[in-house]
Amino acid sequence: MTQTKAAGPLSGILVVDLSRILAGPYCTLLMAEMGARVIKVESPKGGDDARAYGPYVKGKSTYFASVNRGKQSIALDLKADGDRAIFEKLLAKADVVVENFRPGTMEKLGYGWEQLHPKYPQLIYASASGFGHTGPNSKDPAYDMVVQGMGGVMSITGPIGGEPVRVGMSIGDIGAGLYTAVAVNAALVHRLKTGEATKVDIGMFDCQIALLENAVMRYTVEKEIPGPLGARHPTIVPFQAFKTQDGAIIISAGNDSLFVKMCNALGLSALATDPDYKTNALRQKHHGKLEHTLETLLKTQPTAHWLAIMAKADIPAGPINNIEQALAHPQVAARNMLVSVPDGSGGTLTLAGNPIKMSAFDDPKTRAPAPDLDADRAAILSYIGG
Amino acid sequence: MTQTKAAGPLSGILVVDLSRILAGPYCTLLMAEMGARVIKVESPKGGDDARAYGPYVKGKSTYFASVNRGKQSIALDLKADGDRAIFEKLLAKADVVVENFRPGTMEKLGYGWEQLHPKYPQLIYASASGFGHTGPNSKDPAYDMVVQGMGGVMSITGPIGGEPVRVGMSIGDIGAGLYTAVAVNAALVHRLKTGEATKVDIGMFDCQIALLENAVMRYTVEKEIPGPLGARHPTIVPFQAFKTQDGAIIISAGNDSLFVKMCNALGLSALATDPDYKTNALRQKHHGKLEHTLETLLKTQPTAHWLAIMAKADIPAGPINNIEQALAHPQVAARNMLVSVPDGSGGTLTLAGNPIKMSAFDDPKTRAPAPDLDADRAAILSYIGG
Numbered sequence: 172m173t174q175t176k177a178a179g180p181l182s183g184i185l186v187v188d189l190s191r192i193l194a195g196p197y198c199t200l201l202m203a204e205m206g207a208r209v210i211k212v213e214s215p216k217g218g219d220d221a222r223a224y225g226p227y228v229k230g231k232s233t234y235f236a237s238v239n240r241g242k243q244s245i246a247l248d249l250k251a252d253g254d255r256a257i258f259e260k261l262l263a264k265a266d267v268v269v270e271n272f273r274p275g276t277m278e279k280l281g282y283g284w285e286q287l288h289p290k291y292p293q294l295i296y297a298s299a300s301g302f303g304h305t306g307p308n309s310k311d312p313a314y315d316m317v318v319q320g321m322g323g324v325m326s327i328t329g330p331i332g333g334e335p336v337r338v339g340m341s342i343g344d345i346g347a348g349l350y351t352a353v354a355v356n357a358a359l360v361h362r363l364k365t366g367e368a369t370k371v372d373i374g375m376f377d378c379q380i381a382l383l384e385n386a387v388m389r390y391t392v393e394k395e396i397p398g399p400l401g402a403r404h405p406t407i408v409p410f411q412a413f414k415t416q417d418g419a420i421i422i423s424a425g426n427d428s429l430f431v432k433m434c435n436a437l438g439l440s441a442l443a444t445d446p447d448y449k450t451n452a453l454r455q456k457h458h459g460k461l462e463h464t465l466e467t468l469l470k471t472q473p474t475a476h477w478l479a480i481m482a483k484a485d486i487p488a489g490p491i492n493n494i495e496q497a498l499a500h501p502q503v504a505a506r507n508m509l510v511s512v513p514d515g516s517g518g519t520l521t522l523a524g525n526p527i528k529m530s531a532f533d534d535p536k537t538r539a540p541a542p543d544l545d546a547d548r549a550a551i552l553s554y555i556g557g
Numbered sequence: 558m559t560q561t562k563a564a565g566p567l568s569g570i571l572v573v574d575l576s577r578i579l580a581g582p583y584c585t586l587l588m589a590e591m592g593a594r595v596i597k598v599e600s601p602k603g604g605d606d607a608r609a610y611g612p613y614v615k616g617k618s619t620y621f622a623s624v625n626r627g628k629q630s631i632a633l634d635l636k637a638d639g640d641r642a643i644f645e646k647l648l649a650k651a652d653v654v655v656e657n658f659r660p661g662t663m664e665k666l667g668y669g670w671e672q673l674h675p676k677y678p679q680l681i682y683a684s685a686s687g688f689g690h691t692g693p694n695s696k697d698p699a700y701d702m703v704v705q706g707m708g709g710v711m712s713i714t715g716p717i718g719g720e721p722v723r724v725g726m727s728i729g730d731i732g733a734g735l736y737t738a739v740a741v742n743a744a745l746v747h748r749l750k751t752g753e754a755t756k757v758d759i760g761m762f763d764c765q766i767a768l769l770e771n772a773v774m775r776y777t778v779e780k781e782i783p784g785p786l787g788a789r790h791p792t793i794v795p796f797q798a799f800k801t802q803d804g805a806i807i808i809s810a811g812n813d814s815l816f817v818k819m820c821n822a823l824g825l826s827a828l829a830t831d832p833d834y835k836t837n838a839l840r841q842k843h844h845g846k847l848e849h850t851l852e853t854l855l856k857t858q859p860t861a862h863w864l865a866i867m868a869k870a871d872i873p874a875g876p877i878n879n880i881e882q883a884l885a886h887p888q889v890a891a892r893n894m895l896v897s898v899p900d901g902s903g904g905t906l907t908l909a910g911n912p913i914k915m916s917a918f919d920d921p922k923t924r925a926p927a928p929d930l931d932a933d934r935a936a937i938l939s940y941i942g943g
Contacts, residue, residue, distance in 0.1 A: 179743075180740075180743040180744055180746055180747035180755070181743055181746060181747075182747075183750070184746075192811070197770070201739055205740075205743050220811065220812050223812065223813075223836070223837060224792055224793060224837060225792050225837065225838050225841060226774075226775060226778050226779050226792070227838075228778060233774050233775075233778045234771055234774065234792060236774070237770065237771055237773070237774040238770070238771075284916065301873075302888055302892075303888075303892055303914065304914075305891060305892065305914075306887070306888045306891030306892050307887050307888060307891060308886075308887070308888040308891075309888075311868070311873075312871055312872065312873040313809075313873050313875075314796065314809035314811050314873045315790070315796075315809070316788075316790060316796055316797065316798075316807050316809050317807055317809050317873045317874060317875040318875075319807075320798065320805075320807040320875050320876060320877040320878065321875040321876065321878050321883060321886065322878070322883050323878050323879060323880045323882070323883030323884070324724075324725055324726055325725075325788065325798075325877050326725075326877060326878060326879040326880060326883075327725030327726070327880065328714060328722060328723070328724055328725035329715070329716065329722055329725075330715065330716060330719060330720065330722055333716060333719075334716065334787070334788070334805075335788065335798075335805075335877050336714060336715055336716055336722065336785065336787050336788050337714070337786065337787070337788045337789065337790070337797075337798075338710075338714055338724050338725075338728070339710055339711075339712075339713030339714035339715075339724075339772065339783075339785060339786070340710055340713070340768050340769055340770055340771075340772060341770065341771070342724070342728065342768075345768060345770060346735075349732075349735040349736070349739065350735070350912050350913055352739045353587055353735065353738045353739050353742060353913065354566075354591075354913040354915065356739060356742030356743050356745075356746060357565075357566040357567055357591050357742050357913070358566055358915065359742075359746045360566055360567060360570075360742060360745045360746055360749065361566035361567075361568075361917070363746065363749040363750065364569070364749065367917060369566070369915045369916050369917035369918070370915065370916035370917075371913070371914070371915055372914040372915070372916070373912060373913065373914070374888075374892060374912065374914075376886075376888060376892075377892050377894050377910075377912035377914075378912045379883075380883065380884070380889060380894045380895075380909055380910070380912070381894070381909050381910070381911070381912040382726050382728075382731060383726055383880065383883075383909060384583070384623065384624070384726055384727065384731060384909060385620055385623055385624075385726075385727070386725065386726060386880055387623070387880070387884065387895070387907075387908060387909040388612075388619050388620065388622070388623040388906065388908055388909075389612060389619075389880075390880045390881060390884065391884075391895075391906065391907040391908070392612050392614060392619045392906065393612050396879050396880055396881045397725075397879075397880055398879075399722065399725060400723065400725070401720070401722050401723070402702075402711065402720070402721065402722050402723045403723065404701070404702060404723070406610055406611055406612070406620060407610060410700065410701075410702055411702065411723075412702075412706065412711075412721075412723075419720075419721075421702050421703055421705075421706040423699075423700035423701070423702050423703050425578070425606065425700050426606050426609065427609075450609070451609060451610060451611065452611050452613075455611065482697070485698055486698065487687075487697075487698040487699050487700045487703045488703060489699075489703040489704075489706050489707040490706060490707065491706040491707075491711050491712060491721050492706065492707050492708070492709050492712060493709060493712040493782050493783075493784075494709045494712060494713065494769065494772055494773070494775075494776045494782055494783055495776060495782045496709070497707060497708050497709030497712075497765075497766065497769075498709070498766070498773065498776065498777075500694075500707065500762075501692070501693050501694070502688055502689075502692045502693060502694040502695075502760075502762060503766060505691060505692030505693060505694075506688075506689055506691065506692050506760060506762075506763050508763050508766045508767070509766075509773070509777075520774065520777065520778065521773075521777035522773060522774055522777070523766055523767050523769060523770060523773040523774075524763075524766070524767070525767070526736050526759060526760065526763035526764045526766070526767040527736055527739065527740040527743070527757070527759065528689065528690075528691075528757070528758040528759070528760075528763075529740065529744065529755045529756065529757055529758070530670065530755050530756035530758070531747070531753060531755035531756075532755070
């Protein structure tokens with residue numbers, strides 16, 4: 172493949188990555204996708220925990236492969252003098268160090284922010300921990316599901332009147348990874364403008380609270396505790412899944428004019444002028460009646476029939492795709508949202524692509540593989556002159 | 558409040574914000590929180606659609622307030638010459654323009670990337686649309702739930718064997734807003750280093766595919782279509798909610814040593830050495846049997862009893878909090894994750910804080926209010942010398 176453009180907006184940025192499993196590694200995956208050089212510093216005893224998570228291909232974790240492609244690996248024992256010297260040479264060259272240890276771990280190693288900052292004034296320090304570096308629960312252990320449960324998102328996810336469920340993707344980890352990436356890039360902007368490096372302190376639990384967004388506002392304003400709403404939006408009506416003859420359709424009529432257009436497209440023009448449905452607030456008040464009327468009609472024909480009608484009328488609507496259907500959607504290929512990555516044993520893995528598309532940079536169809544533990548030792552030692 | 562530090566890493570950055578509702582405004586909310594000056598350019602006909610979304614306090618949308626605090630507003634008709642001249646003066650001063658119109662809308666106004674870039678070479682152009690600016694579905698309409706349904710996350714969220722549910726927060730919009738913020742900050746890094754501005758083209762649907770993360774890998778590797786798993790992790794065992802005497806507890810024993818510790822803490826040491834449970838792969842294979850054994854025990858005592866035992870043994874565990882319980886957690890106050898924002902009528906709103914904590918910047922307990930439509934016209938005109 173001919174590279175005619177720079178590799179990415181973070182070209183030339185060196186990230187030393189101590190993070191494991193998902194939250195930190197997802198942040199550094201995005202940075203690698205944007206052109207940064209990411210060096211994973213892993214424990215010689217098996218490395219990143221995620222190397223043990225299935226499914227496996229030829230004995231290697233594809234879970235690990237999916238979030239660590241395009242990175243390099245060196246195994247260092249941060250309690251051994253020789254390895255510490257190598258690590259410190261890396262830090263001296265690095266722009267960012269990312270870690271997701273329990274708070275206190277880096278300090279015990281002598282590598283906390285307060286210890287590193289005077290020695291490496293250029294170094295941005297990013298931490299993604301369960302509860303952040305301050306507060307009474309700072310040192311509590313956490314994984315994705317723990318913060319999903321504690322942070323409230325499970326309590327608003329699930330069938331109406333039913334038990335809370337986990338968000339099917341790892342919003343606890345990936346949410347924190349995304350906020351960390353936003354913050355690290357902002358810290359790079361600040362350092363480029365002022366020369367000052369900063370510590371970034373992200374708590375997974377904090378991110379869950381931030382992601383709740385309008386559920387926070389609804390509770391603090393209305394004092395009612397929101398519950399799970401099945402497949403319906405809490406405040407916009409109609410904005411939900413409806414049953415059809417052969418499945419379901421999602422229709423999102425997000426404002427008054429879309430509501431009128433939808434009613435007309437469905438041949439229900441009387442609804443469009445019904446005073447009970449004139450505004451979103453009124454539709455919210457009468458949503459049960461409205462839902463019943465709409466679903467009674469929608470159940471008479473299959474999903475494809477209604478999708479065609481909605482498309483013709485230019486109303487936001489869609490099916491509920493399973494993963495196979497979602498990935499087979501023509502837009503996925505058109506947008507390069509599945510990329511090929513060598514599995515390290517002659518085969519290839521198909522993984523999610525990068526949703527960050529930029530005119531100044533290529534978005535290649537292939538990515539470099541995830542590294543075996545310590546695979547890049549020689550190259551890294553040569554790079555730091557060790 | 559005494560400001561002893563700079564306002565944020567994006568201080569001095571001017572964002573001209575044409576975006577409406579949630580995906581774009583969430584990106585620019587993060588930028589405002591990080592110190593950027595965000596000027597909302599709204600339609601004189603009612604402005605941002607979200608101004609009509611409830612709940613309302615004193616006639617004003619708190620939905621709007623929650624994602625637009627700390628921004629400024631000017632109402633401009635981008636089809637009227639005088640207002641276009643004002644808009645163009647803003648663009649000349651801006652670092653970033655953010656929009657989430659349907660692809661083609663900006664081009665019709667004469668403000669597409671190809672039109673703007675030669676005139677304003679410093680200007681980063683960020684678009685967050687439903688399906689991105691390329692591909693067969695580029696111009697299709699989309700809202701949060703449409704991409705949640707099409708992108709597959711709903712198909713893996715819900716009770717086992719039950720119907721798919723919406724992720725309780727707006728992952729379609731907020732996910733896209735987060736990737737857009739990551740990208741815009743990276744584009745600022747690139748521009749600071751090279752002088753080159755870029756177009757950022759984010760599709761909400763692409764972001765859903767990216768967020769699926771290991772579900773993509775599981776499907777492409779195993780060819781099995783993942784379904785909803787209730788409150789259980791798809792590949793890590795045990796990593797799920799269990800019923801207790803009075804509710805539920807989430808236990809995340811994410812690796813072999815945590816599993817052994819958990820068994821011992823629960824007085825089930827025989828499990829710790831059971832060959833069926835020796836590795837995560839084996840626990841995954843035998844998860845039904847393991848879940849039954851654990852839940853049988855856990856149902857004999859209330860959640861608080863088990864949480865104390867897990868805390869003592871330092872095993873990641875937690876309750877399933879509702880929104881009230883989540884927001885009342887002492888860590889929320891300690892981390893300033895609820896902030897006060899004037900409601901514009903003498904009262905205050907309590908909204909989610911900023912999870913991005915940086916040592917170089919303050920994280921004040923209050924934020925500036927969301928602007929009324931056109932509220933900052935005079936200040937903005939004076940700023941651009943109009």
